[in-house]
Amino acid sequence: MGQNFAGWARLNVKGKSGDSIVLRFGEKLHADSSLLVRNLRTARSTDTYVMRGDHSETWEPKFTYHGYQYVEISGYNGAFTANNITGIVLHSNLSESGTFDCSDGLVNQIHQNILWSQRSNFFEVPTDCPQRDERLGWTGDAHLFLPTAAYNMDVAAFYSKWLVAVRDGQFENGQLPSNAPRVYRRVAAGWGDAGVICPWDMRNLYNDQKILADSYESMVRWVNYLEHKQEGLINKQLTYGDWQNANSETPLYLISAAYFKHSVDLLAKASSALGKVSDVEKYNQLSSDIKKAFIDEFVSDSARVMGNTQTGYLMAISFDLLPDSLVELAQSRLVELIVENDYRLTTGILGTRLLLPTLTKIGEVDMAYRLLQSRDYPSWGFQIENGANTIWERWDSYSERAGFHKDSTNSLNHFALGSIGEWFYSTIGGIKNLESGYKVFEIRPRIGGGLTHAKASYASIRGTIVSDWVYDETGFTLSVSIPVNTTSVVYLPMIESTDIDQVKEKAVGEGAVILEQTDQEMILDVPSGQYTFRVPRS
Structure with a gap:
């Protein structure tokens, strides 16, 4: 076909x-x-x-x-x-909300592979795969992919409906299922947490306070259940681990403890959003206690995270599980692991969701691009080099050299490892939500990977946002479209030999307000409308 x-x-x-x-x-x-x-x-x-x-x-x-x-x-x-x-x-009838295109053909193909896996698996529920005797709404896959899914398509009604099945599948003791509608009794950290993560994400994506209110009791019951599974605040809930990792097993209890902290943090935020003041204090304190226990159990005085895996460091950094004094050293250890592995990832579905955003957050944008654009195993490019036009379940589902993976659990159409699609919009295009429903957002494209052009658009509930940039020998040009009744923060990269005063003058002339100026970026408050900003080389 x-x-x-x-x-x-x-x-x-x-x-x-x-x-x-x-x-x-x-x-x-x-x-x-x-x-x-x-x-x-x-x-x-x-x-x-x-x-x-x-x-x-x-x-x-x-x-x-x-x-x-x-x-x-x-x-x-x-x-x-x-x-x-x-x-x-065939797929659920979801309108496409985002568009993405750039000057790198490999990156564009990865984006298309992600889209096809989303189409194939958004079939009444977010299934894991459309071909084998399973086709279940695995909760881990669904929460990891939600940010990407929402950029690509309008999934407001789709996920709202599915979250009813998540709540309906909750056990009397508070356990949340690993799949919804519930088929198995299996319960797993990093999977059941979808019952907390998805309602919070949906609230932020679509300004949907109701879904947060509808899910709140279920969220509380899940966290209460996890508290009873702890030993000295180290959660002992079983987990599937960093599923489909590239031969780099992160300690299971580390993953369980990290997701326990993450769910408690989101529950504290949900409590605040719903005006439940006493709950905010309770869950903030619980989060602080979990963090201390995690550090004592899994983090050495030299910032070595138990297991010494990429995923372990990604979780510790992303979920705020490190003492302030060790954050930079732990970040360096993550970078060293990637360099020592010849700039190759080792993450499974849990770690991959955090990989590119975390590298971006710690200032390693070039490394993030390098991993994204790799064609070596394990990578998205490796899949494409071996004939993939969807996202595979495994990094090595097939290769021309080795043939098909020997395990029959080997779907060639599985969106979980495609959770990086969010990064295409939020970092390459630079469109990122800052306040519920994109009332406030930023446009902060990150140059890298040899890209000379990228364009991303997103049809938010408040209107369509566009970021369209070109980077060539003449300089950097950014064209944006800002919907009415929104506040946008636009970042212009300061390239070499730029006349900063000239850039400022023209930006103010376009109606922008200069918020901050650094050596790396000029930060602008830009009102609604369409604008083109230019950062020329002198």
Whole structure:
């Protein structure tokens, strides 16, 4: 079909009454051109059509769907051509809210792969995969991908509906399920926390106070449950770990403890947003106590985080689990780990969500770009080099050298490792929400990776935001569109040999107010409207 997707096939055929046509679906072919079916596990992924015998018959199923790119056809007695079959793409009807394009073809393809995996798996619920005998709404995948999903598509109603299933699946003791609608009794840190993370994110993305109020009791029950799983404030809830990591296992209890702190922090923020003053104080104190226990258990005096993995440092840095005196040293250790690994990531789905934003936060934008643009294993570029047009479940699901991964849990259409899509909009394009529902936002594009151009747009609930920049031998040009009734903070990078006074004069002439000036950036308060700012080389 030219593209891996979720849907079915439409037949347009003619033949004798009673003749059967059998269609088998798969994501890829073996070297001998036979269909890959091992990764379907027990899913048959087979449609059978018995012909009526009319002159021409058109048929497609209505009560099934498949994740596939290839179709094996058997039983047809005529000459079967491409005109006899059409691939029908199916997904929940979500309008696209974002656009992204840049001067790097690899980055653009990664973005397209993410979009196709989102389309394929946003199918009534955010499923993990569309092809095998699973297709479940795994809570870990869903919360990790939510920021990316919301940039790409309007998921307000989609996630609101799904969060009802999350709450409905909560156990009497407060445990939140690993999948919703709930199928298994499995409960896991980093997965159940979706019941806290998603309502908070939805409130910020869409200014949806109601979803926070509707979820609050469930959020409290989850945190209360976690408190009872602790040993000296180190949460002992089981977890799947940093799923699909590249041979770098982060200690499980470290992950559980880190997510415990993260959920408590978000619950404190939710309490404040809902005016529950006494709860704010309680959960802030609990967070502080967890942090102290985490440091005592997992962080050495030399800022070494137990396990010494990229994901361990990413969680410690991102979730504020380090003493102030060790933050910079821990950041250096993270950078050293990546450099020592020949600038390759080792993260699974939990760590990957934090990877690029954390590197950006600590000033390692160039390193973030290098990881993004890598074509070596493990990377998104490695997947593309080996034929991927969606995001894979594993970093090494397939390679031309080694073939298909030996494990049957090997989906070639899985959005979890595509959580980096958020970074395309928030960092390459620079569009980032600062206050609930984009009432206040920033446009802060980060130059790097050899990019000479990038354009991102996002249809927020307050209007469409556009960031369109060009960086060439003449300088840096940024064109922006700011919706009415919003406040935007625009950052202009100060490149070499820039006449700062000239930039200031022209920015003020455009209606901007200079908020701050540093050696690296000029920070502007820009009212609604469309503007072009220029930072020329002298």
